[in-house]
Ligand SMILES: Nc1ncnc2c1ncn2[C@@H]1O[C@H](COP(=O)(O)OP(=O)(O)OP(=O)(O)O)[C@@H](O)[C@H]1O
């Protein structure tokens with residue numbers, strides 16, 4: 051289980067996460083919605099240990115990210131896909147994917163490479179194995195980004211607006227892959243502005259508003275008049291997103 | 295009675311002077327690059343106490359004349375610490391430290407040139423700081439710093455001529471002696487200058503070669 055407990059995170063006097071609690075069970079797809087600046091990326095960055103918490107606790111399968119000695123184990127259990135891909139520009143697609151399995155999981159190179167090739171093939175990039183990120187389209191880069199995360203066999207896949215830097219065609223390339231992962235039972239924490247897509251694949255939807263989680267509901271309930279839509283802030287957000 | 299004509303042996307002396315200059319240059323470059331790299335790595339790890347001390351020392355070395363540093367080491371340190379200081383030792387210490395200070399600056403900016411987002415990604419996947427330095431930062435930083443490094447070394451070669459002032463028999467000192475004996479400054483300094491020029495060109499050429507190779511490797515930048 052991925053457990054976020056009363057997490058507080060501030061940058062100077064700006065409180066970005068204000069007592070956030072969230073539990074993600076294995077096999078679940080949990081979508082985080084919220085307007086720009088509400089703290090979604092910060093929450094993801096706290097879970098993968100990039101940001102230090104000011105208060106509270108996050109455990110990934112019982113490994114506490116706030117404890118330096120447990121952080122490494124916690125990190126092995128989550129894999130992040132980033133909004134701006136964050137690929138290593140000096141490495142080929144293949145090396146981008148195999149670096150962490152070889153260095154962190156100490157997998158033999160040949161094995162790691164065989165798996166990376168299989169992953170690339172599964173997202174239709176079998177001919178881009180030896181290509182550098184600069185030579186790939188945005189959608190292709192993000193598919194490599196997804197393979198890089200999957201290569202770590204994470205228990206929890208963290209996705210932070212992974213399609214918002216992509217045009218509609220490339221977006222659907224990537225969403226198709228995520229939909230397949232969801233069907234296969236991959237546990238996901240999914241930050242997105244793709245409301246319709248989130249509705250299709252999520253088990254639960256949480257809404258972050260100014261650093262507070264104001265709802266945490268099963269998907270159908272979130273979109274029902276008596277559930278999420280009963281909250282003015284959520285209704286307003288959804289209608290604005292649907293217009294856009 | 296002075297003998298003011300050039301003799302074939304003057305060529306031997308010039309060659310020896312050039313040898314001393316190049317030797318001092320290579321040794322102080324090796325030491326300076328090593329120290330500068332270590333300083334850069336210390337800063338990367340944000341080691342407390344050490345990091346600000348290094349920044350201060352580097353600032354001091356960059357912002358005071360090498361000649362003053364040389365006098366401080368050659369004349370000042372022996373009196374203070376009651377140690378013997380040969381000209382060549384003083385020259386080695388001073389030039390190594392000075393090179394280290396500038397290498398440090400190059401290393402720091404090369405490390406900073408590597409995008410934060412990739413580093414965060416690698417950290418999120420569980421790579422240690424050392425693994426990030428080795429696999430993500432170093433390959434890109436090396437490509438970034440080849441140009442500035444070459445420019446620095448060409449300059450540091452010229453700076454070695456200062457050590458002639460404390461009596462090291464380098465190329466400049468041999469030139470000065472030759473000039474005193476022959477009283478033909480134009481010829482002597484033209485020859486000495488030409489030798490420095492050729493050496494500097496050689497360094498620049500090697501640097502450009504290496505940079506070109508790194509550039510080819512750095513084609514990933516998609517330029
Ligand atoms: N390193 C930082 N230093 C200072 N402030 C920061 C830092 N990182 C984020 N913030 C601030 O924290 C707030 C939340 O940022 P965050 O990136 O988590 O928002 P978000 O919900 O992901 O927004 P978006 O939908 O635009 O990606 C913003 O006001 C942002 O300016």
Ligand SMILES: [Mg+2]
Pocket residue numbers: 090091092210211
């Ligand atoms: Mg964000």
